[in-house]
Amino acid sequence: MSTVPDPQRSPEQPAHRVDKQVEVLERVVIRFAGDSGDGMQLTGDRFTAETASLGNDLATLPNFPAEIRAPAGTLPGVSSFQLHFADHDVTTPGDAPDVLVAMNPAALRANVHDVRPGGTLIIDTDDFTPRNLAKVGYATSPLDDGSLEGYRVHALPMQSMTVEALKDLGLSRKDAERSKNMFALGLLSWLYERPTAQTERFLTAKFAKRAAVLEANLRSFRAGWAFGETTEAFPVRFHVPPAPAERGTYRNITGNAALAYGLVAAAHRAGLPLVLGSYPITPASDILHTLSGLKRFDVTSLQVEDEIAAVGAALGASFGGALGVTTTSGPGLALKSETIGLAVALELPLVVVDVQRGGPSTGLPTKTEQSDLLQAMYGRNGESPVPVVAPSTPADCFDAAVDAVRIAVKYRTPVLLLSDGYLGNGAEPWRVPAVHDVHAVDPDISTDPNSTADDGMTPQFRPFLRDPDTLARPWAVPGTAGLEHRVGGLEKADVTGEISYDPANHDRMVRLRRAKVKGIEVPDVTVDHGGQEHADSDLLVLGWGSTRGPITAAVREARRRGVRVAQAHLRHLNPLPANLGEVLLAHERVLVPEMNLGQLALLLRGRYLVDVISCNQVRGLPFTSTEIVEAIEDVVAGRVRPTPRRDAR
C-alpha cells in the first residue's frame, strides 16, 4: 500500500531546469504504439499503474497482433496500448487519442488516423529511414512532407538518446536500444506528472537477477524524465487531478486477474478447494497463469492435454466435492460442449469461463468480440440449459465470478461466465472488497441419507430428490458412507437416479432441468433514466457484457445533446431478470449494441416478441462511444426503425 507520492519529485536532479508551465486537464487519452517487440504493452501497463496510484479514474485498451513477433517495422507487427485517464468517472478507453507515442514509421502509419485533430504526436525518429518508410508505404517522410500539419509534432531521436544515456554500460547498440520504451515512459511520466517510484520498484523486482538490464532500464527511464524536464521542446506539462472516489483501498486490475481472484475468493468463502482444468488459449491464458500461482489458497491448477480434458478434469474434481473450473475462449468452448452437456445431466457445480475473441474458427485470437452468446446458450445437444453470467468491466469480472460460483454451487449446475478479450486484457481501478463482504455460498454437501426405503424405515440416499425451492439435487461426494450412488449421461429417473428410458420421466426431467435454471435468483435489471424518476425516455439502450463502458459514455453524450435516453445493462443472460419484459415494453424503442451480429437481439425477440433495433460491429475492438451516439440519434430521428410488421392489414 502506498499513499499518493509527490508527483513533482523527479527521480534524478537534472543538470539544469527550464521553467515549465503547468496546464490542468480534465482528461487525456494516450496511445503508445510500436513494434510487437518494443515493449509497448509493458510501457502502457506501467504508465497505467502510475496513473492509477495517482487517483485518476482510467480505462485501458491493449491491442496487439496474434503473432508473437511479426516482421520488424511492418504494419501487421504494430502493437499498441491505449489509456484514458481523467479527474472524473471514465467508462471507455477513449475514442480518439489526444496523444500518440509512435516508436517507428509503422506505428505512426497504423495509428495516426485515430488521433483527434490537433492532437499531439511524439515520434521516435530514429527508424525513419527510407527503407523503413518504404516498408509501410510512405513515399516521403511524413515528418517532412507536411502530412502531419494538423497535429502538434514532437519528433525526437529517442532511440539515439537512449543509447547515449547508456553508453558507458558496455552494452551492444542493439541491447541498449531495447530500453527505448523506458525512455518514452520516463518522458511521458514527466509530461503528465506521473509518480515514478512504483515503476522503479517494478523494474528492480523484474530484473533483480540481471543487474546490467536493470541499470539500463532505470537509466533510460530517468533519462526520459530528465529530457522532459530540461528540453525546451516541451514548454508545458500537464496536470490531471485525481477523480473523486468513494473511501476505500484501490488498486489497478485487469479483467483476467479480477476474474481469477473472484473465483478464488468465492471458493475460499464457500470453503471449497478450487480445481482448475485448463488448456492454454488466447486471451484466457492469463487466468490459468494467475491461478497456477495461488496454490496456497487450495487452488489446484491442471494444465492438461486438450480443452476436453480440461473441462473433464474440472468436472471430475466437482464430482469429488471441489469447485471445478475451466477457462477458455470460443474455440475451446466448442470442444467442451459435450462435457458441459454431461455436467447438465449430472447436475454438478462447474464454472466454465469463456474469454471471447473474434470468430469463427481461429478468427482473431487477440481481438475482442461478443459472438459466443448463442454458443453459450445453445451450443450443446438436447435441451441443455446453462446459466450465463457476463461481467461488464474489468473490475466487475471479480463480482461476476463470485456470482457464477454462487449459482454453480447453489443450483448444482454448470455456469458459463462470458468475459471477452477487451475485459480480460483491459484494466481499471478497483475498490478492493473485504473478504468477509464476498458472498459465501453454502456448499451443503450431503452427509446423510435424504430419504427412506419403501419400508419407510431403512435410510436411503436418493441422488435426484430435489430441494423443493431451488430444484437443486443433493451433492454427495465419494468418501461418504451410505450415500454411494451412480451418475451418468444416460437419462435418470426423477428422485431415484436409476437409468430410465421412460417417456414421461424424460419429459419431466427435461422440464425440471429447465425450471431449475429458470428459477435461479437473479436481481432485477435497473434502468437509469439519467436522474429522472419517470420512465419518459424515448429510447432504452440495452447492452450486456463489455459494451457497458461505451454505452454509458454514449448515453451521457446523447443526454448532453438533449436526447431522452434510458440505459440498462444485463449481467445475467440466462435466466434473464424477471422484470426485463416489463422494462422492454415500457420503452417505445430499444437499441441493443453488441459486438456480434445481433445475438442478444435474437434472444429478446424470441423471448419477448419485442422488436429491438440492433447496432452491431465486429471489428475486434470495443465500440467507440461516438458510433453508439450516432446509432442513438439515428433511432431517435427515425432514420432507423424496427422491422416493418406485415400484419398491419
Add this chain to the structure above:
Amino acid sequence: MSTPLGLPTLRSGTADVPSLPDGVRLGKKDFTSGSEVRWCPGCGDYAVLAAVQGFLPELGLRKENVVFISGIGCSSRFPYYLDTYGMHSIHGRAPAIATGLVASRPDLSVFVVTGDGDALSIGGNHLIHAMRRNVNMTVLLFNNRIYGLTKGQYSPTSEVGKVTKSTPSGSLDAPFNPVSLALGAEASFVARTLDTDRKHLTQVLKAAAEHRGTSLVEIYQGCPIFNDGAFDVLKDREESVARLVRLEHGQEVVFGAEGSQKAVVRSASGFGVEVVGLEEARAAGREPVVHDTRTADPSLAFALSRLDEPTMAHVPVGVFRAHSRPTYDDGVRSQLDAAREASGGTGWRAGDDDLEALLRGGDSWTVE
C-alpha cells in the same frame, strides 16, 4: 527452466485410502448394486464384473472410497452394477475426468472402465496422457476388438481386413497393440489378462489396483454377438497352454505343454525377442529371457508385447511392467502442501488476511 521435485515413490496405490476397521470384511454382495445387469447373454463383461466384485473386498478398503468412472460402450455400463460411487461419463473422456478426481482426492481408489473403441479411438489422447503423467488410477480396458454398442463396426484393435457393416470390403487400417501403446506412452504398470481366466484376472487386477500410478490392464473380452469366437483359441484348454505366454516377474519366459515347450530368447539380431523350441535353445546356449517387471528400462516389456501376431500363435499375458515412479497426483498435492507451508498458514489453506493481501496487491492506494 526445470526444478527437481523430490517426490516420493514406492507406496501402494491405496496407501492413502481409508481401510476397513479391524475385523470388518466386506463381501461380493456389498459391492453389488441393485441395478439389473443388462449385457447380452454370453458377454465376457459378466465374468469381469464377477471377478471385480470378487476381488474388491480383498483390497480391504471402505467401499465409499472406491470410485468407478467409465466412458461409453457396452463395458462402460460397469459402474451402474457396483455399489460404490460411480460415473458413467461420455465417450473416451473417463481418464480425463478421473484425472481431476484423483488429483484432488488422495483418499479414493479410482478405477476407469473403458473399451477398445472408447480408450483407443475417441479417447486415445486422454489415455496416453494419463499414462505418461502416471495418475494413480487403474484402467480396465475391455478389448473385444469390435464396436458392440453401435452394433458391429470394426475397432482400432480389429485385425486388418475385418469385414463389418461399415467395412464390407474389409477394414484397411492396422490395429493398435494396446500393451505396446501403453508401454510407449510411459505407463508404469501394464498387464494383459482374459475374461475367461478368473484366477489370472483377479490376480492381475489386484496387482494393478495396488500399484501406485496409472495401471493399464488389457482384458481380452469376448463379444458373442458381433465378434464371436475372436479369442476361441485361447479358451480351449490345450490350445491355451500351447499359446499363452504367462509372464512372471523373475521367471524365465517359457511356455507350451510339457514335451513341446518353447522359450522366448533374445533375437539373433540383438534387438527384441523371438520364440524357439526350449530344448533347441538350451542346446544352442540361448537361455530364455528372465522377465523383469520392475526395471526402469521398458525395452524387454516392449519386446515381449511384440510377440503378438494375428494368428495368436503366442500371446503374452500377465504383468509386463510394474515400475515405480512418481505419480502426477502426488506431485500436484505436494506442490500445494509446499505452497501452504511456505505461506505460513495454519490448517489446510491460507487465511482471510492472506487473501486480502492478495486482492490488494503490491500497488494499492487508499482514498480517505
